[in-house]
Amino acid sequence: MTTDGTSDNRPSKNQRRDAARKKAKQLRVEQQKKDRRNKIFLQGGIGVAALGIVVVVALVIMNSIRPAVPGPANMASDGLLLGEGLTAVTTSALQPDATPVASKPDATGTVANIRVYVDYLCPFCGEFETTNGDQIAQWVESGAATVEIHPIAILTGRSAGSQYSLRAANAAACVANYSPDDFYAFNSALFVDQPEENTVGRSDSDLQDVVKASGVSKSLSEINTCITDETYKSWVIAATDRATNGPIPNSAISAIASTPTVLVDGKQYQGSLKDPKEFAAFVLQSVGESYSTSTSTSTPTPAATTPAG
Incomplete structure (x- = not known):
């Protein structure tokens, strides 16, 4: 006598749990890689921006601080x-x-x-x-x-x-x-x-x-x-x-x-x-x-x- 039915090929509860853990681990690894990549880009961007700020400040200082020059003629008394x-x-x-x-x-x-x-x-x-x-x-x-x-x-x-x-x-x-x-x-x-x-x-x-x-x-x-x-x-x-x-x-x-x-x-x-x-x-x-x-x-x-x- 045979039983009429189909075999249950669905993953077991433990298999599904293991698969979820593997997937979560994979996602964490990928996220960590992404975070490290973004951090490198961010640091690089900050470095470039900081360098730009330093250059701008330096130009402002160079343009605003000029060598002292003699005063105007006819005003030796400041008047x-x-x-x-x-x-x-x-x-x-x-x-x-x-x-x-x-x-x-x-x-x-x-x-x-x-x-x-x-x-x-x-x-x-x-x-x-x-x-x-x-x-x-x-x-x-x-x-x-x-x-x-x-x-x-x-x-x-x-x-x-x-x-x-x-x-x-x-x-x-x-x-x-x-x-x-x-x-x-x-x-x-x-x-x-x-x-x-x-x-x-x-x-x-x-x-x-x-x-x-x-x-x-x-x-x-x-x-x-x-x-x-x-x-x-x-x-x-x-x-x-x-x-x-x-x-x-x-x-x-x-x-x-x-x-x-x-x-x-x-x-x-x-x-x-x-x-x-x-x-x-x-x-x-x-x-x-x-x-x-x-x-x-x-x-x-x-x-x-x-x-x-």
């Missing part, structure tokens, strides 16, 4: 001094790391020595210039005063990354170097439609336009190149550091804490920036005090004599 007729007092360029040579103030006590530290992004500097620029020019033109302007860049970080404060001061230095007698006009022009803080300010091309519009006609090509090359950038940074760290020669203050800082015969003006009469009165008072000091001399006492007998 440009204008005398009678608004004529610049010429000086040799200040060499890198050299100590500035302070301008000698008028010793007679009859000429007001006005010194102004300005940042071309500073709105208060704009107010002072708008209020007093014309009358200062008249005093200097006539010989009643001298004016020495020190461009500094303490607001470089407030121009949306464009470093306008620094670039404008560099442009002023370019004009001082190549066309010093036009410096006052350019300085005044920078405050017309002055850019506001936290804006990008003027581009280099805009600064070149201001140079031309202010009436500078001498060495325009050299000045334009000086602006785009930022020739005196390192000097502006150094001059700003010197001003903010002090000492400030021929003055009663130790360092420049803000702009504008206005000194008349060494005394700091702290009055209204919008009242030209108040500033004029301060100048008159300062000159009067300087004149009194310069003319006050001790009268010698005659020596006692013994009458002849």
Whole structure:
């Protein structure tokens, strides 16, 4: 007697379990290989990326750190001094790391020595210039005063990354170097439609336009190149550091804490920036005090004599 049926050829439970284990082991091995391969690729990619970052940083550093160059001519004191007729007092360029040579103030006590530290992004500097620029020019033109302007860049970080404060001061230095007698006009022009803080300010091309519009006609090509090359950038940074760290020669203050800082015969003006009469009165008072000091001399006492007998 035979039994009618088919034989069961399906894997047993143990066989299926063994097959699953082998498959799992195979998958683990393949995954480990894949992980090692990805790790190698990842490390290689990170290495390439890191190398790229190093190259970029190196290029930035190389482009930003330039060899120190001499400062602009006619600014050996870190400022440009204008005398009678608004004529610049010429000086040799200040060499890198050299100590500035302070301008000698008028010793007679009859000429007001006005010194102004300005940042071309500073709105208060704009107010002072708008209020007093014309009358200062008249005093200097006539010989009643001298004016020495020190461009500094303490607001470089407030121009949306464009470093306008620094670039404008560099442009002023370019004009001082190549066309010093036009410096006052350019300085005044920078405050017309002055850019506001936290804006990008003027581009280099805009600064070149201001140079031309202010009436500078001498060495325009050299000045334009000086602006785009930022020739005196390192000097502006150094001059700003010197001003903010002090000492400030021929003055009663130790360092420049803000702009504008206005000194008349060494005394700091702290009055209204919008009242030209108040500033004029301060100048008159300062000159009067300087004149009194310069003319006050001790009268010698005659020596006692013994009458002849």
